Amino acid sequence: HHTHEPFILCFFFQWEVVQKTLNGSQLYTYSICNVGEREQDNWLRTTFIQRRPSASRVFVELQFIVRDCNSFGASSLTCKETFNLFSSESDADVGTTFRKGQFKKVATIAPDEITGKKELRINTETRVVENLSLKGFYLAIQDIGACVALLSLRVYYKICPATIQSLASFPETVAGGENQALREVSGECVENAISEGLPRIYCTVDGEWVVPVGQCQCKPGYEETEDACKECLPGFFKAEASSGKCEPCPANTQGLDTGALFCPCMDGFYRAPTDPPTGPCSGLPSAPRDLVATTSHLSVGKLLLSWRPPEHTGGRTDITYSIECLRCEGPVCQSCGEKIRYEPANVGLTLTKVTVSELDAHLNYTFTVEAHSGVSAFASQAMPQAHKLPLTNPPKITSMRLVKQNPTSLSLSWEVSPKPRVQARPIRYELTYRKKDDNLDVTTYTVLILEKNSVQIPDLSPGTAYLFRVQALGSDGSPGGSSIEEQYETLSEGHLAHNNTAVISGAAIGGAVMLLIVVIVLFLHRRSVLFFFLNEQLKPLKTYVDPHTYEDPNIAVLKFATEIHPSHITKQKVIGAGEFGEVYRGILKVPGRKEVAVAVKTLKPGYTEKQRQDFLSEASIMGQFAHQNIIRLEGVVTKFKHAMIVTEYMENGALDRYLRDHDGEFSAYQLVGMMRGIAAGMKYLSDMSYVHRDLAARNILVNNTLECKVSDFGLSRVLEDDPEGTYTTSGGKIPIRWTAPEAIAYRKFTSASDVWSFGIVMWEVMAFGERPYWDMSNHEVMKAINEAFRLPAPMDCPSAVYQLMLQCWLQDRSKRPRFGDIVSLLDKLLRSPESLKAIADFDPRVSIRLPSTSGSDGPPFRCVPEWLESIKMSQYGENFTCAGIVSMDQVMQMKNEDIKNIGVRLPGHLKRIAYSILGLKDQTSTLIL
Template sequence: MDYCGVRRILFSYVLINGILITLQSKEEVLLDMKASGSELGWLTWPSEQGDKRGWEVAQKTLNGSQFYSYSVCNVGEREQDNWLRTTFIQRRPSASRVMVELQFVVRDCNSFDGASLTCKETFNMYTSEADADVGTTFRKGQFKKVTTIAPDEITRKNLQPVNTETRVVDGLSLKGFYLAFQDIGACVAILSVRVYYKTCPATVKSLASFPETVAGSQALSKVDGVCMENAVSEKVPRIYCTMDGEWVVPVSQCQCKPGYEEIKEVCQECQPGYFKAAVPSEKCELCPANTQGTGYGDAACPCTPGFYRAEDDPPTGPCSGLPGAPQDLQATTQLSSGRVLLTWSPPGDTGGRADLTYSVECRRCDGAACQACGEKVRYEPASTGLTETRVSVSQLDAHLNYTFTVNAHNGVSAAASKASPRAHGPPSTAALTTSLQYTDPPTVTSMRLDERKPTSLSLSWVVTPRHRAPPRSFRYELTYRKKDDNLNMTTYTVLVLDRTSVRVSDLAPATTYLFRVQPITEGGAGGASIEDEFKTLADAEAPNYTTAIFWSVVVAAAVFFIVAVVLFVRQRRRNSHSRQGPEDAYFSTSEQLKPLKTYVDPHTYEDPNTAVLKFASEIHPNHITKQKVIGAGEFGEVFRGILRAPGRTEGPVAIKTLKPGYSEKQRQDFLSEASIMGQFSHQNIIRLEGVVTKFKHAMIVTEYMENGALDKYLRDHDGEIPSIQLVGMLRGISGGMKYLSDMSYVHRDLAARNILVNTNLECKVSDFGLSRVLEDDPEGTYTTSGGKIPIRWTAPEAIAYRKFTSASDVWSFGIVMWEVMAFGERPYWDMSNHEVMKAINEAFRLPAPMDCPSAVYQLMLQCWLQERAKRPRFPDIVSLLDKLLRSPDSLKTIADFDPRVSIRLPSTSGSDGSPFRSVSEWLESIKMSQYSENFACAGMVTMEQVLHMRNEDIKNIGVRLPGHLKRIAYSILGLKDQTSTLSVFAM
């Protein structure tokens, strides 16, 4: 695209929630002095008076094209006040913020003899709004100052560098405006003035259309969209337009409604035989078994006749039939006890379901009359809902005929009964004729005392038969004990008798005993009496202390034993703590003792609310004030806000929110992250302020880190931070990781993007979404069963076997060190994940970044050792970084830098023999594509010209940041030594 064109569209890419979204920004030009190609008729004030001259217009020719410039040079005159005003610039109503790009040259005041006291090297830019063109009327009081323009380079001798500055004019509200430039005594020439504003173009994202939106003065402007035809959303879809005219962070995306699927950004009806039941589903599915479609756009497939769905079956599942009859039903009788044991086999056809149950019906016949058995009959375990193929029936009467029916049921039997009351599984029936003599044993109804003596009691009891049949012979079981016995040391005495009376001897005088009698028959035990108490008579004999003394000795011995055990356990624990402290745990071998784990995995809790309330404090949402959106997290938007909770100091906080329409798993993961953060307390770990879980909108509130993510902060300050300060930032990160490793905790996603920076440049570890706790053994690992892992930051053993340890976190820390020393550059540049894994397995390691201290790079290489056991531990890393910070001279030795390793060379060379086909391709390979226009305007259009550039030439085209200047200069140096087709690693 031509640099001087009227409109430019810039493309960039961003990865949001795993989806690659193309972002576009469009520039609408309101004024372009250079592109007009003619004299613009701008107003100068004051008009020419005598020998004094103000701004003058001049015509020049460049490459066959004419262009005009305005210049003024009254450096020898005092109190200069020369104004140049543009014509009326009409503004689009929604464009309240415009950009003004100036190209100009300024001459060095020292080049004028005797004018150093009056000469200036700056000029001012003003603006004035109006609803209509005022023509040639000019009043200085109507203009307000925007900025002072100062050149980066001034003209000396034969050098005339062109300065380019861009300024923002904000808060515009009227129909148009003027720009004015005030000269107060400089020798300046304005070569180009370009006024433009940026827009986010109309677009369609996730089945929602968004209108063209003018980029505002806010970092993020919310724009509402409209769902496309046959698409719905729980909330109004929206997206954010940045100040640079880019669409970011789509929220509440639209989805096709039931019966429709997304095909080429359009919701189309499901074809016959297919259905889509819910909005979140993506594609139409084939109708399941035993169902049939009704036509186009089906939201569900009804069951075919004879098949049903249970109430708890999903509408997307198959339909089922009724089960067949149970097989091989048999009845086994126990005549003496009045019991029947029924057994059977499952039906051959279960209806295609596994939730099979059985029910038993009983009918009895006395002669010709038959009726239901009623509540008297007992079933063990039950008469309905049976999952086993057996049931015991008791409490049967003698001399009656019984018929038992067993029915099979499955999950759709109830639904089938509602559809057709006669619809049920065929039953299996067993008829049984009994001739029971007596079905129930007798019951002891009462017990009486016949005779009482100091050492004996005579007792008798009454037996009541419950059936008309004559009783058989019975035996009786008599149980007795002392009433005042300790319940834990009670001694029972049992006598088996064949009569209804007994004389119990060898009792203690003046002692109360408890007695119970139960009849015993061949079929089992009968009804027992209630427990009656009887007391022996008192005796003149001395009390018997033998038993009391014996039990006293036993109790004393037991107490002594318990005390001895408690003292022994306490001594063992004290010795264990003295042998090993918390700091030693990181270096323990398998033979050494390991301290108790202090971290608790919230995933062990069934209810995530239990875990989050255990480790985090609840905050009322009225105490939180949201101010603005500062980004988007995994679960929803992230806000900057203010926390005003009672008992706390008011201050800024970051507020993570849970997006609408979340699943239960997303809510559990959201709360689990808070449960993890709430267990940490360290100056280099992000601090959890509290959570909101008891209200509709769940939130996680953390401390606010003003400078945001570390990688972006470093890219924005490339070359501005000295090495010792970078090492200090790494020391803070390593301190936080040592704290986590001491708690047997693995982060698994340690990267510069997950490190936050505050105003004091203090770094804090954050984002615990992928974290898991280690096992108890010293070499414990967490083995994942799948899912995505960050390849560029992950150790090779974690990639190959999905095993994560503190040693794998050390590897990731080495990558973070490289990111920090490279000012946020992407690890392994634009290599694919497959190429990264291949290079690592072939022993390739990232080269030292530019100006990286040798000691720091050697620590990186130690972190990247193939054998994880040989890598340093976090305590070792903290100790080494402390030593480097205490000895700044150790950072002066710089590691060797090879610029050829820092770029990906293409497989073919350009026509001029360089490894790149164009200047823009070369700049993109070293991540400096933002300077493409600078090179083009300076006439550097071939790689042959680039190879002859010097440091001064790079500065003159507008590269001012020290880090960018070094990167471009080192790359040019490396290109001079390269062949056209070689690279340091296999492609």
Template sequence: MDCFGTKHCLFLFVLINNVLLTLQTKEEVLLDMKSAGGELGWLQWPSEQGWEVLQTVVNGSMFYTYSVCNVVEGEQDNWLRTTFVQRRPAATRVFVELRFVVRDCNSFDGASLTCKETFNMYAAEADADVGTSFRKGQFRKVATVAPDEISVRGELKVNTETKVVESLSRKGFYLAFQDLGSCVALLSVRIYYKICPATVLGLASFPDTVAGAEGGALREVTGTCVANAISQEPPRIYCTLNGEWVVQVGQCRCKPGYEAANGSCQACQAGYFRASLTMEKCDLCPENTQRSPAGSQTCPCREGFYRAPEDPTSDGCSGLPSGPRKLLATVRAGKLRLSWLAPADTGGRDDVEYSVTCQQCEAAVCQPCGEELRFEPRPAPLREPHVTVSGLEAQLNYTFTVEARTGVSRYSSQRATSSITTALHLTETPAVTLIRLEKRSSSSLSLSWALSQRSGRAPRYELMYRKKDDGTASDITTYTVLVLEKNLVQISDLVPGTVYVFRVTVLNPDGTPSGNSVEHEFETTSLAEPQVSSNTPVVLGAILGGGAMLLVVGGILLLHKRRRGTHSRDGAEDAYFSGSADQMKPLKTYVDPHTYEDPNMAVQKFATEIHPSHVSKQKVIGAGEFGEVYRGMLKMPGRKETAVAIKTLKPGYTEKQRRDFLSEASIMGQFSHQNIIRLEGVVTKFKHAMIVTEYMENGALDKYLRDRDGELTSYQLVDMLRGIAAGMKYLSNMNYVHRDLAARNILVNSSLVCKVSDFGLSRILEDDAEGTYTTSGGKIPIRWTAPEAIAYRKFTSASDVWSFGIVMWEVMAYGERPYWDMSNHEVMKAINEAFRLPAPMDCPSAVYQLMLQCWLQERARRPRFADIVSLLEKLLKSPESLKTIADFDPRVSIRLPSTSGSDGSPFRSVVEWLESIKMSQYTENFTRAGVTTMEQVLQMKIEDIRNIGVRLPGHLKRIAYSILGLKDQTSTLSVFAV
């Protein structure tokens, strides 16, 4: 007999080759079987014919393993209990790392029916060591341990599994391992908990912190600013379940006069300063300032130089400006225009402003100009080097003074001015600038006009008018000419409905026209029109506007009335389930197997009985609520051998467990759809009951997507969603409500066809602290459940549609956990406050809009599965519709790591940046390409990233979006927050 087949020399080869392996992690070890270095003293029950200890000397050291191999001796119940493990009070969640070997049951002749390839792990809490006292009832099951690889004769396969023990509250605990008939050896048991190690981040010191518990919120830790650093609010950070620090809040910053260096705040050197918390580093004293002592917050100005109160202390000091240059006065159209050039020396400032003052001089006596002068723009302050003055009197001298000022001019009595004196002889004739229509009729027009400037004398006017050309050719234009003393006239004897052209000119003192005139056109009314004054268009506009408003209001009231009538006919249920007769009529109706008094009758009606000889189990692929799940083969007479999944019912089951086990088969047996998991048959008439279904090579959808992040196209993802929606449409037409639709309950085959699974579990809403649904298969998280199902236990196809929206988000986010690390209470509160999950990275806009429709608060307004299938099929028929991407902000997305350093500022090295986004494997690629600074990283484009050797689509997008986030952060100085 070979060594593998005996219990006393079992697994020696594996032990020698694996005993020296160590693992360096952020962990606090409570128990380590390999490093104990002596007899472990673990309790074996029963004391004989069960677990046995094997002692082995390797390199002069003694090592211990435990093994059991009673597979040929019928039913087994062998227990191995550890010694008392004391617990740190904060460690409510511990990890158990198991290294073990399991032998193939097929290698034992005659024991295949009783042999197991799994064993169970249990835990029991206590406040003190109970010694050798042992009671099975004190233990609660933690997990069924199934190997990934089974050892066959002559070939040993070592498995490593890590299980989690949750919700520990007492001073210590025991672990126990139960054998029900397997051939297994425990090589190593290591119990530890994770901690976030003491660290200094963002100039804040944080202590060692035990990682939080599964399902709870992140553990918040308050830190302390280092010496000479301050914070507006206490610095806080969160410790994750994996012992990692994330999401720092309340950054510490060095006080003015200090700068951050090596995790501490150091005083600025002499000649340097740091004025505020917004500055990162001490700066060299700026221009025109004195040398500062060490630790300075500012640098004082040199004599003759100044700094305005609004000037940042980081700016240099300024001198006074010189006066404006080349002051010039010109007259045009009765107005005086002053213009000048900027000062030759602005004192180093760009806030130069000007003010203009005026004096009126007559007979050597000057006084300030009167209020009749008008400046355009106002004379002070002026930003532009020019101003226009009107209202000047003729034959008077005016002196204009222009002063240049800056923000520091107030600190000196010196004035920077330039002056000009001009004697203006305003003899030019003013011009007519505007002709207005005051009143009109069919035979007359009343007109008035205005002048460009005041005149010292009363002007006379020449009015010329004619009919507007009617299109006939003529070389002669005939005007009627009137000479007027006033700027108002009524012209009579005109032709009705005719356009006239008017021109008004001011006459010079000698009676000749000044030549400054503008033509205007006005039309008389027709004989059918009433007389219209100048305000008639306003009145007509008001009448028309009021009429339009009445029409709009009437339309709104009519529409509201129709809607009220519709609502009065259809309730919320009718609105959701209304549709055509074809849509509402299912092919057949689902029958609840629980209505059968005997579950065997339901199974016989809906499922095919299979003889156990036709089923062969090959490998354990998981552990369900009722027992192990195997991959195997089904060979039915007359059919080709096919791969199947085999669910088993564990020994010692209760009658309720058997009823629930068979109910799942009774439910699946009623369904026949390409997107629903197919039931091959059941084994119920023999000792070991089994459910046999088709085998899905790629397993659960959420794990499949996480393992292939970024490797699938949007078209492939949408096609997966279409398949899931088609399956749910079929179930909805069958009047079956799934209640637990989630990516973990969708299976994927080798062709990427998605099929809905997990049927038949009874779900009861518990009033527990986390607000979860307790089922015979465990607790279903709130984050997939519609709000009305939580609040009112109202499960319908509409609540399944809500869950499908969450599945859509999971698929487009490559298996990301919905609502991330938020607790169930936080999720329910957020949903009730109208929060909805943001669009995943690269999610098509049309797909995200469909998600939002699925998450409408009012369930009657959500789309039906028939509508969802139709829309997804349209998107697949028009792939270009998937190119429009929904808005995505890399600073907010929790899927991406932070795009900034630990203190909220951009990273200072490429290595630090790559480590933060978990892409450090590309460090050498960036170095070979010569990209060694963050400034070079910010210039990179998608082609540059691909050219340096980043080929995987998921990695390419992660790096590209991180660069996008860095660019946005650099331009806006925003802080990453969640």
């Protein structure tokens, strides 16, 4: 996924090209080692690197060696063990012109391994340069007093390579940046493939394709072979566009050409009009055998004809028989005419016998029995052997009747004559209806095309008369005879209420008696009953049921979720991509309800049944919850091709990103209010015996009133009995930074482990979405927790809030507070805002940077850019430089007004910089905030 740009390095000030021998190989490096001199500022710049227009994000990989400052002895007082990476954009090559002010800092580069006196240790570090927009750029290395050798500098960007997925071809695409994490790419179906919609896919920032949408399928006559569509071989066919393979020609057919849509019949074999074109062909039946006529002396003029079925049926089962009678007088024979009677009939017989009566005495009769099948008509007609349905006249509608009526719906059925026989496709009916309205200029007609002779019509107005007309359609879509126009009326709502009066009256009487009993009990036992009611009011009325305990998961979906018709959902735009497909913002308009904004999770095409069940299981979980701080499930779509989960729409998205975008804009009181909402939702889940297992700020959604709601209920299903589930699930790794130690080590997931996670969420909220444990690896996090390390208090965090966090992170899970206790404590803090004024101790050297491992007690930062980067305020580096503040001593003399004067205006940024300066100064500092 890497594309490299060639360049060379230009050196300015002090850098030297040095030849070294490493592992027996000669190599050249750029080196500098002025560790004994003060105020070093040495630069090494690349030549102009042209940028591909769509590559706005590039990666810089550096290989380098840094000497241990301790190895220089007394001369190491000013020695550094880091250097800086800078970048500068330009639309043209400026040659050797070099101005430091045009460069902005990308990162401070620190070695993982420091080289001592004996063994060389090579470090490799990669950094990202974002938001490039001009024609090219320069990179520069700044040395501020280290002994460093640069072995290589590699620049590349990531691409999603050209690919073919689901028979759709997608071009090579440059991966987007952080502001475009998913880049949508449209593709084209490969040759001889088609798709209902435009195939699309997403390119991630890591150069990987995800979530293909819109599957291409091979055209009729073609099958999929290695990402291409190949013609069916002779002797094979494919009738429809699908992902299936070509099928062998059925019996009595022949396939002589490639790319066949169907196989024509062999000579002497035929398909009936009702046979599918993909089925076998049939021959004509042979003659019936052993025709016998039996007379009775008791019944004059009557005989019984019987025979055996034909020896060969032609491969068909729809064999019928017809009887032809000739009456002969001498040499002259003529048809017996209508005088003769047959029981049960003389045509269309399925039995092998018939009774003939009303015969005249002393005459010769000749009876011929002929066998027929669905292809017999082809014996005397030169018709093409390709399957064609003849155009038939549709039957006429003889009557219409009302089956059921409600205030908002009517059920109708109708009779047809003659009744249709079984055929390849059912007769279709056109039903037209309208309100009975004298003002015909504004009358609205509704037309339905139906394949059944019955229908239920919903969404009607109560107490309203409607006029209905129905007609049958022929096989070519032509209308048949219409019925008379019938009028039916929906019930009024008052009528329905009248029918329920007795029930309501009975309920009212029962309720009055119950109320009287309650009043008496309250009078006698006021305290105990009041306590009972208060507790019952707070306790959910049901317990969570795991949908995976159902033998058929589809039953769980139907039990806990409401089915929505897809016509009620309007998808507007993609707002994300989940494990199973795209997530849309949309509108839900259910008849009789107000239109609401919703989030629509979709299931991508080509899913397996297990994926569909996993996808819908989240809806089975959400459907059991009803709380204002739990994301609300609107319903599901399961009975149609494209499954969907529909939830309420949260305008401000995920909590962590929302807080990062509004850093410093909320007071501690507002942040505690957000925590209280999350805790209330978790208390509800805990009371229902539900363990979330993935509680984190990224799984909390925020609406436009800043109300927080718990979401994402997909993780719990994976870890129940899976011995490997401690670290790996279908959704990726367990979130180590948010998970309690006993859950990581022993899979002990309980409400107490959710409480630990809630403590991490509190920290995220107070730190405005900062990543817990910063850049520490998962292994380092687990090791630190086991050694009793806990996250320090975020900047400006109330002491009471931080103490609650520490209670949530107690090693012994039995000593952690319950969610009910947490809600009570947060309520108490919100009722007494003055309790939030006492601020917990804040040390920026610990809470913003990784803990130092050097053992040095000296200043934590060697220069202003390094300090600004550590508190994630590097964008103000130029402000400090222009104001002449270039040393940490000058920074520590700054006051609040000084910070404002250099151009820091945002309250959150102002506070972050000011508190960091306060942490750097002595505890007796008089800095006024």
